Amino acid sequence: MAGDLPKADYCANSRCMSRASETAYEKIRSFILYGEARPGMQLTEELLCEIAGVSRTPVRDAVQRLENEMLLVRSASKRLSVADWSEDEIDEMFALRAMLECHATERAAQRMDAGGLKRLREVNDLLTGAVQKPRPDVATFLEANRQFHDLILDYAQSPRLSKLLPALVEQPVVRRTANQYSGEDLIQSAKDHDELIAAFAAGDQDWAGAVMTSHIRRAFHSFHLATRGSDTD
Amino acid sequence: MAGDLPKADYCANSRCMSRASETAYEKIRSFILYGEARPGMQLTEELLCEIAGVSRTPVRDAVQRLENEMLLVRSASKRLSVADWSEDEIDEMFALRAMLECHATERAAQRMDAGGLKRLREVNDLLTGAVQKPRPDVATFLEANRQFHDLILDYAQSPRLSKLLPALVEQPVVRRTANQYSGEDLIQSAKDHDELIAAFAAGDQDWAGAVMTSHIRRAFHSFHLATRGSDTD
DNA sequence: TGATCTTATATTGTATACAATTCATGTCCG
DNA sequence: CGGACATGAATTGTATACAATATAAGATCA
DSSP: OOOOOOOSOOTTTSOOOOSHHHHHHHHHHHHHHTSSOOTTOEEOHHHHHHHHTSOHHHHHHHHHHHHHTTSEEEOTTSOEEEOOOOHHHHHHHHHHHHHHHHHHHHHHHHHOOHHHHHHHHHHHHHHHHHHHSSSOOHHHHHHHHHHHHHHHHHHHTOHHHHHHHHHHHSOHHHHHHHTTOOHHHHHHHHHHHHHHHHHHHHTOHHHHHHHHHHHHHHHHHHHHIIIIIOSOO | OOOSOOOSOOTTTSOOOOSHHHHHHHHHHHHHHTSSOOTTOEEOHHHHHHHHTSOHHHHHHHHHHHHHTTSEEEOTTSOEEEOOOOHHHHHHHHHHHHHHHHHHHHHHHHHOOHHHHHHHHHHHHHHHHHHHSSSOOHHHHHHHHHHHHHHHHHHHTOHHHHHHHHHHHSOHHHHHHHTTOOHHHHHHHHHHHHHHHHHHHHTOHHHHHHHHHHHHHHHHHHHHIIIIIOTTO
8 A cells, every 4th residue: 555655756846847847857856866876877968868758958957957956966077977975965964954944943933823733733643653653654754754844844934945955855865764764763753743843832933943953963863873873784 | 456346257256157158147147236137127038148148048057047046036937037035035045144154164164274274364364455445445345255255165165055155145135235334344344354264273163153153144234224224215 | 108199979068940838919798 | 898718929948950079099109
C-alpha cells in the first residue's frame, strides 16, 4: 500500500509543469536527487535534453535554475557537472538552514491563526502516525514533514525566505540519508513539532524559534552520525 | 578627478562580460538600479532586447537571473515587471542581511590571516579618507564599502553565502537612499570597520559578528529615518 | 622523445523562425 | 446598457540552425 514512492511529479510545490522548461527542471532534478546522477559527474546539455525529452532552450532554463540551487555547477570553461560538496559546505548548509528556518518560525509565530494551527495539527497527526508504526513509514514521514515546514514557511509571509529556504532543504545529501534515520529520531521529530505547535498556540515567537533551531540542529547531528559518526561502517 | 561614477561595468565582481547574456544582465540591472526603471513598471522582453542590444535568448537568461535576485518579478500570466517591495519586505531584507553577514563575519574571523587584515586596513583607509573630507565622497565610500564587505565574504569561504548575500546587498532601495546618509552615518561606518578589523586581529569571532550585526542594523535604522522617519517631507 | 602548434571534434552561446498563450478590442445577444 | 463570446494583436515559450569557443588528437620540428 505504501509501496509507490513519489517519483518525479512535484506539482504540489511547484508550477503547473505544463511548460517544457518545467518538465525539464523536474526531470533533471529527479535525475540528480533520485536518479543515477553521481556527485562530480560531467554532464552535457544534449544528455539533459534526452533525459528531459525537450530541446536545449528549456533545458538551459532548467539548468540555470539548478545552478542557482547549487545542484549543478559550472566549471571555468562552462562545462556542467553534478555538485559535489565538501563536508564544510554541507555543515554550512545546515547552519544556514537552521538560521533561516528559525527566523521563518519566529515570523510565522507572529502571524499564526486558528486555521494554521488546525492544519499544522492535522499534518503532524499524519506524521506521528507514520512514525509510531512498528516499522516507520519513512515516505509518509518525509512528505508530512515537508508539508509541516512548508506551512510554517507560508505563514512567515516572506517571499524572500520562500525563495531561499527550499534550495537548502531538498538536497541530495539529506535525501540519501533520510532512510538511515533511526526510529527515535523520527519520534523526536514528531515531538518537536508538537512543541512547535504549542509555542505557536501560545504566540511565543522566541519559544517557537528556539524549538525550530533545536529541531534542525538535531537533524544535522543525526546526519553527522549517519554519515561520519563511525569509521567502522 | 572623482567625477566619473562607475556606470555599468562591474567586471570586478562578476564574470568576463564578454558573452551577450552577461552584457544583457549588466545593462538590464543598471537600468533597474540606476536607470529610468520604476518599481512596478511593466516590461517586455523586446524592450529589454533594445536596452541590452542583444537577442531574446541571452535576455531571457539575464531576466531569469534578475528574477532570482528578485529585481524583476513575473506575474501569474508570465508578464515581467520591476519589483516593487512592501515596507515589510524591505525590513525583512535587512533582517536577513544582518543574519547572513553576521554569520559570514564569524566564519571570516575563523579564517582571517595577516594578508586579509592588511587588505581590510587598506580598503578602510580609503573609505575613511572619503568620509572625512568636508563634503564626503559618497561614490568612493560606496565602492570601498563594497570592497570591504566583499573581502569579508571571500574569507568566509562559503560558496552558498557568496551566492545568497550579494542579492541582498545591492538593491534599489538601498542605492536610492545612499546619498541621503548623513556624514555622521558614514563616519560611524568607518569606525565600525575599524572595530571589525580589531575583532579580526584578535581572532574573536563573536565580537566580529556582533559588530557586523550592529553595523547592518544601524544602516537599516538610517535607511528607516531617511525614508519613513519624518512625514513632513 | 617531447613540446608546441595545427586541425578536427565536441560543446556551449546566440539569433531567428515559429508555436502557444495571453490580452485587448469589438460584436453579438439578452 | 451589460455581460459572454469571438477575433486579432501582442507577448511569451520552444525548436532549430548557425556561430563561437573549448577540448582532444595528431602532426611537425627540435
